[in-house]
Amino acid sequence: MTPTYYLLLSALLFTIGAVGVLVRRNAIVVFMCIELMLNAVNLSLVTFARINGSLDGQIMAFFVMVVAAAEVVVGLAIIMSIFRTRRTASVDDSNLLKY
Amino acid sequence: MSTSSTGSWLLAALLLLPLVGAAVVVALRGNDKTAKSAALAFSLAEFALAVVAWVQFEPSGARLQQAFSFDWIPAFGVHISFAVDGIALVMIAVIGLLVPLVIGAGWVDKLPEGRTKGGFFALILLEQALTVGVFAATDVFLFYVLFEIMLIPMYFLIGSYGGARRQYAAVKFFLYSFLGGLIMLASVIGCYVLAVEQNGTGTFEWAELVKVVSTAPLETQVWLFLGFFAAFAIKAPLVPLHTWLPDATAEAPIGVAVLLVGILDKVGTFGFLRYLLPMFPLASKELAPLVLVLAVVGVIYGSMLATGQRDIKRFLAYVSIAHFGFIALGIFAFSSQAMVGSVTYMVNHSIATGMLILVVGMVIARGGSTRVADYGGMAKLTPVLAAMLLIAGLSSMSLPGTNSFVSEFLVLIGSFPNAPVYTIIATVGMVLAALYVLWLYQRIMQGPVRGDALVGAAGGPGTMVDPAVGAKKAIADLSGREKLVLAPLVVLIVGLGFFPKPVLDVVTPAVDATMCQAALADPVQSGERQLQCR
């Protein structure tokens, strides 16, 4: 089977993630969707590495994971602080800043 | 590199003196009295300098004199270079003349609370310095810079010292001019790019750019022309880009209105002469009909609207719009008579309309209203004021014997051979001019006494007042100071009406040079004369 399917899959995952960001209200879930997008990218990176026959893609995937982890740390911190304040994790509740 | 020619110190002084003055006046603003005196002193000194510069000027000499130049932004070949030709010289002289008068006229005006005379006059001096710079700049970039900076003091003069709707007027004025300026900026850069393409290194020196741009193909010239034209047409202003002027004039303090109409607007027509014709000869010829139409429309439209105004100051604005129509007509009729006429028109309009505005200011100071309907029969109370209004009016309807006649006559007779139809229409404007001037004079000065303030002073409506008595009442005739302010203008109005030669002699060579750069020739040739470019 050709690697193209993996590419399509990763595109699909990426899209799902993006759509998730748009439709889900809970900040945590939204954040998880973003993680999903990153991992979709990882998939395609690895696939391309396979296609191009070089390791760089795979290594990049590791980097992405690291960065994602860092993001999680920061993100959860922020989300926690606002959750403690508002007693809700719904991103729609925080819209004091507008217009 | 920095170059300078004889008399350049004069020009430098002309530029710096008002700046110093502004600084000093600001420093003194704590005490109105001293600040006022300082401002007056500086403006008078500036005027003296201008006179000296005029005397120093060699009409038969080089096109640009008293020049000096420094590098500013070598990367773009931008210089700080100033010089005057005949046209710039007369305008600078007019500025020098008007500013002291404006200061004198504003001597006792009441300002909005929290504002000091010092700040007011300092801004005026600053504006003076900038306008002098605009007329004297010989580097297009520098010209543009000053052209924009010039807006800021005026913006504050209108905005903080003006009438009820001053905010609206100030912002409108600024945005109009700023938009025009930005469009011009596009053209300025365009010219520069053209220069880079042609001789590798770009320059903003006016003389250089003229060489480069005037040889560009028609289409390029048209686009660049339009960019400059937009800015100048807004400044001048030509219909239909004029609507900022009535608001600005109506809201600005009298003195500022004088500077606005008498000096700032002239930058537009000056730009026609200094930039449009020499830099874009082909485009100028191509688009002349457009400008002529706008000009003639302006004459008729402005005159008719003037008669339709209820507010005296708006009236003044529309009168100027009509006059600017004449000036534009003269410039784009492409004959040296008409062009000289336009330049003298710029001078004379500053004098005549300047006086008209000042006199109206004195009327308003007495009647306490800007509505024409609040006045009538004032001549009985203030005969001298009436006489002044009439003189100013007669000059702005360009009656022979007043300065304006010479210029209007030159514009019309010079334009006729090339643009007969436009000229005929404009000539009809003469009748309208008489109409609006006499209309205003009748409404304010003649007939039975009208208006609360006046009737109060005259004691009962429509009563025949004995001026001796009227003078004792609230409405007094001109004070010594006011007479002193108006006297020089009256002298000039009559003097230049009979002996325009001094002005004509200074202006004509510059106009010839412009005609020649634009590759134009007189329609009516007196044979022996042929143009030689300088």
Next chain:
Amino acid sequence: MTGTINLAAEVQQASGIANLAWLLLALPALGAAVLLIAGRRADKWGHLLGSATVIAAFVYAVLLFFDTTSLAADDRTREAHLFDWISIHSLNVEFGLRIDPLSLTFVLLITGVGSLIHIYSIGYMSDDRDRRRFFAYLNLFVSAMLLLVLGNGFVTLYFGWEGVGLASYLLIGWYQGKDFAATAAKKAFLMNRVGDVGLALAIFLMFKNIGSTQYSVVFDKIGEQSTGVIVAIGILLLLGACGKSGQFPLQAWLPDAMAGPTPVSALIHAATMVTAGVYLIARSNPLYSLPQAEDARLVVMIVGAVTLLIGCVIGCAYDDFKKVLAYSTVSQIGYMILAVGLGPAGYAFGILHLLTHGFFKAGLFLGAGSVMHGMNDEGDIRRLGGLARKMPITFITWTLGYLALIGFPFLSGYFSKDAIIAAAFSEGGSRGWVFGGIALLGAGLTAFYMTRLLILVFLGKPRWENLKSEDGRAYHPHESGWTMTLPMIVLAVGSVGAGAVLSGMLPEWLSPTLGELVEEHGPLSHTVIAILTVAISAIGAGIAFALFGRREQPVTRPQRVSFPVRAARADLYGNHLNEALFARPGVWLTRFLVFVDNRGVDGLVNGIAAGLGGSSGRLRRLQTGFVRSYALSMLGGSILVIAALLMVRFA
């Protein structure tokens, strides 16, 4: 044509006394300046100075006259160059004076009559606290008028032309407290400006085609121009003349001008300024004499004829002393225009009639002034009557002027008017009959309305006895002081003798300027015409006697009158016409334009601003504050970008 050539050739450089010609302008101008600047300080002696300057000018004019007569006829055209006024390359407008028989004639008339009227005004304005200013204005007028006739080019003429217009504006609006006076003044100036446009355009045409505006050059080269140009210039000049001289269609301002003090009416609106049109056409005779100018001349004649009829007809119906005289002036100037329109055959007669008219019409006006002075400024002739006994001198002088005007044999009018009528007939053909006939008819009408005036004012019952003037005072008619009667007497003498004296010598005195007087012989011999004229005038006077002399006249004008009278009372609807054609449309247009400017032009600008503001206000609602909508907009944006990129690449 021939006349023109040697005209240009003959211009001499002024020398000797003629070099001082600028004094003619300077003296009155100086007087005016001093009086205006000195202000109230000059109240004491202002009138004296004012009169003195004009009298001095007159004296100098007389000297200059004899100096000129001492020269050979061909050397009598002289120019004095004062300074270069406006000079740019091909355009050179010099400020110079042309001293030739024509201008000298006018100078004498202006300064002469001017002096008399200054003297008269001393008395007439004695109780006006602004008399000084009045004299200043009069001086200003004299100076401007002299510039008009003395200038050696069309631009200097234009200068004087507008100058007298200004003076006339100031003097008509003298009683500026009254709205009607102010309005009349404005009207006069505006209608004059309309004429001036014509004059100005004529000047532009000269510059375009001939390259100069100086008489010498223009008259020299005018012959080489195309017929179109010549006719155009001719008609444009005529337009100017119509404005100044109250000729059809610009006649409406002259009657209103009577709002000014009577001396003004006498000097400006009878004797001098209003005849400037005649001067202009006579001055331009080298143009009008050209065969190509035939059509222009015809137009001139038509205008003259029409005007003279209009004047007479309206004159018959008015009840205002001065307005009747005003319309009489209109029609008399009509005669002059007709005369100069006749070309070489008529120039001299036009000027002749102009002079005699200057005498008797000024006299008539001064008489009217004297009457009104004695009658609390009562101008309604129906409220006068039987004043002959009360003010004998006024009566006699006035009657002499009256006789002169209606052309009583061997008084001045007889010579001048008959000459014109004869010349009109001698035009020959149907034209001759038409214009001659009109002129003849005019003579009859003139006699009629003047007689009516005479009867209603001086003869019949004193209808004023049991009336009060509007300010409630009773009338106490009395003869005026000597300063007023003296000028009247002098002018009366003039109106009696001037014609006889001048008719002989004037034509050949003027010939250096106007060319030789061409004597043509029409279908009727001069004697026949003379008899005819006298007869018709007699008939006119007779009818007037029949109508007004025998019956008692109502104090108020009868309202139920026939159409012609109503029409005449309404100035033959001239004003209505102006109203309908220009004034009202103008007002409407102005209102419309003001609307357009506010709502349209400025509205557009503010509209754009408002539009931006509004759209901004709406667009910022898109910034909902919801993260997810932001994310959506980002996603949408990126999809667009990518789609666009791919489209650009693959399309």
Next chain:
Amino acid sequence: MSVMSSVLLLAQEQAPAPARAEAPPLTAIWPILIVLGAACLSVLFEALLPKHLRWPGQVVLTLLTIVAAGVKLVTYVSGAPAAGETAMFGTLAVDRPALFLWGTLLALSLGAVLLIADRSVEPGGAFVATAAIRPGTVQDRAQVGSTGMQTEVFPLTLFALGGMMVFCAANDLLTMFVALEVLSLPLYLMCGLARRRRLLSQEAAVKYFLLGAFASAFFLYGVALLYGYAGSVRLADISEAAAGSDRSDTLLFAGMGLLVVGLLFKAAVGPFHTWTPDVYQGAPTPVTAFMAACTKVAAFGGILRVLQVALESTQWEWRGVLWGVAIVSMVIGAVLGLTQTDVKRMIAYSSVAHAGFLLIGSIAVTEKGLSSTLFYLLTYGFTTIATFGVISLVRDSSGEATHLSQWAGLAKRSPLLAAVFTFLLLALAGIPLTSGFVGKFVVFEAALSDGMGPLVVVALVASAVAAFFYLRVIVLMYFSEPAADGPTVTVPGAFTTAAITLGVIITLLLGIAPAFALDWASSGVFAIR
């Protein structure tokens, strides 16, 4: 392979580079090393120093770091190869533009740090003592009064700064991605640290974080696709591949699109600007200043490099698209700014408009385009820093008074501040004799000479429209009567004064005598290795 090793190195840069066969030339990248090293050091400060020493210690350290980095930079520049060189095995391209951007970033961050460090304007500084405390609670009210502040902001700043510097110099996309995160993550946190109005602050942080992460996902996917296209993430390789290859262009252009979107988001270019107003308004003003100035510089540094190095050969495809983006950005910025009622939001929209102008310069793929954009970044950065510095001074009882209505008649209360702010606004509007004008001028000049006339005209009209809302503030300050309970203007402490003065002076200097800066900006082009 090289990528891997280099990135490993990058990850442990604070440690001196291990001796290897070919020792990487560190001289070029000392500034980065210093900044990142100091960042770690100041983390240690947080951990070890006693509370009362932290603030002074951190401030001193941060300022020293920036100065030291600056000195290193200057010393290097004097002897740097004109063509530029690569460091860290080609992951970093240290060329003239990069050096110029570094200089700009360091200078700007100096100003920003001064603002951040100020504790006199807001007693105890603009930052919350303990971000963990819930707003509205007793402790919260207590800590508003307390003069302590969260000094973690300093290491965060330094990390962000380091990330930005790497970002401008990154020579391959992976480095760029990592740098992007290194500069973004601290900023997310810093947004949430405001002492006053903590709800807004936290909301800003959340929004910025979620959207930022979302955008970096796009960026990353773009990287992946380009990697798939070119087989390498090196900019040079990508441009080579794009120049001539038979691979499917779909990958190229989809990747390019996603990549560019990620960058445009950071640069706050419309329509990817939606986070800007909210975050600018909610974040503590000093942080806003830092973001507005430095992030823009870094982001456009990256955009310039990507467009001019990697995508240069395909410019005819993407240029039209970016034209559209630039126009949208300018229009959004100018139009939406008109009706803003909050000064910080207004400046945010103005920054969107300015991003549009900058983009014009960036898509002119010429030396002029490069140098003009660099110059514009310099001018805009300083003006912005000073602007936010001034904004932070206008306060009332509840903290900063950012609502425009509170600014009415300010000129009467404190003429000096009004004058300074007016000058800065005029600079933003691009009035001559301010740096703003010269910046616009050079950018438009570059655009015109690259045949983008229509775009320039649009830009000019947009800046005329934008001028209106700057004028509106001036009108408010000068021509309106002050509100009765209007805000007071606190006398700025030494730090804020220094920052504002720095910004104003440079704004004026670059307006009057821009020659030297222009020469620096045009001293060289990107090194393509």
